[in-house]
Amino acid sequence: MVNSLSLPVLLLVFVGATALVWRAGIALSTTTDSLDKHFKLGEALGGILILAIITNLPEIAITVSTAINNKIELAVGNILGGIALQTLVLVLLDAVGVGKQDTLTAKQSSLTPVLEGALVIAMLKLVVMGHQLPKDLVFARLTPDSLLLVGTWIVGVWLTGKAHKGLFWQTDTARNVSKKDAQFDKRSTDKTLLIFGLAALATLAGGVALEESGDVMSKKLGMDGVIIGSTVLAAATSLPEVSTGLASVRSKEYTLAISDIFGGNAFLPVLLVVATVISGKPVLPTAQKSDIYLTGLGMLVTIPYLYGALFWPKR
Numbered sequence: 001m002v003n004s005l006s007l008p009v010l011l012l013v014f015v016g017a018t019a020l021v022w023r024a025g026i027a028l029s030t031t032t033d034s035l036d037k038h039f040k041l042g043e044a045l046g047g048i049l050i051l052a053i054i055t056n057l058p059e060i061a062i063t064v065s066t067a068i069n070n071k072i073e074l075a076v077g078n079i080l081g082g083i084a085l086q087t088l089v090l091v092l093l094d095a096v097g098v099g100k101q102d103t104l105t106a107k108q109s110s111l112t113p114v115l116e117g118a119l120v121i122a123m124l125k126l127v128v129m130g131h132q133l134p135k136d137l138v139f140a141r142l143t144p145d146s147l148l149l150v151g152t153w154i155v156g157v158w159l160t161g162k163a164h165k166g167l168f169w170q171t172d173t174a175r176n177v178s179k180k181d182a183q184f185d186k187r188s189t190d191k192t193l194l195i196f197g198l199a200a201l202a203t204l205a206g207g208v209a210l211e212e213s214g215d216v217m218s219k220k221l222g223m224d225g226v227i228i229g230s231t232v233l234a235a236a237t238s239l240p241e242v243s244t245g246l247a248s249v250r251s252k253e254y255t256l257a258i259s260d261i262f263g264g265n266a267f268l269p270v271l272l273v274v275a276t277v278i279s280g281k282p283v284l285p286t287a288q289k290s291d292i293y294l295t296g297l298g299m300l301v302t303i304p305y306l307y308g309a310l311f312w313p314k315r
Helices: 007-039 043-055 057-068 072-098 112-131 144-165 179-186 189-221 225-230 232-237 239-250 254-267 270-279 289-311
Strands: none
Touching (some): 007 043, 007 189, 007 239, 043 057, 043 189, 043 239, 057 072, 057 232, 072 112, 072 232, 072 239, 072 270, 072 289, 112 144, 112 254, 112 270, 112 289, 144 254, 144 270, 189 232, 232 239, 239 254, 254 289
């Protein structure tokens, strides 16, 4: 059905899905903050576990859809290209959200983002290693790199949660509650969960629409699936991180903003495992050179924020 749509209509669908994903991201940020407080998860754990996974629902939808339709290259490009693009969201938050008087890494007072950033680099290292494996090394729809990726992510999240419970260097950030925060605090947990669920569904639906319209547009324009996946589609699916990040910065939840990005980047390689299980074929050994380049780029742009979380630069 989508294939029969004209290019202007497809563009309209793509833009509409982008707007839906953006608006849903704002709702996700405010409700996640409220749930963090209610369940006492903390900004960092809430960012890496809840917000990071939910804001990546578009990528989840795209991965499942492309794996079913045997368009793995689109999913791989979107996942690995999205990691580098989502890290650039931190630059946007620094420039637009925080302003010239200070920096995002200086505003937050936790060292937990260092753990999260290290997890991102570890996951991307495994991606590079998985690319070197034989293309026929698969058993029960699983590959060695799949098991390592899932295991490393679980251990990383567990360590982040352990850090939240208290380490000698851990400091509590003073959390300024705005009027909007107070409004959400007064709502029942059930209502907050309902809003959270509806925003998550809207994000998921937007992701499906982005993948379908983007794939058909790329074919009509004669563009390669890897290029469209790692650029236009990756940028569009990064919009939840932009909207949730800006909302978090406005409410002075700086650690949550960073944890959302790093948590999402650490989770994205797990979707390569999903693609492998659904397709029954090893994904990483068939990745293109451009995918591995984007993997290295993702590691490179993560490192400055590890230093930033340690040194708190004011400029």
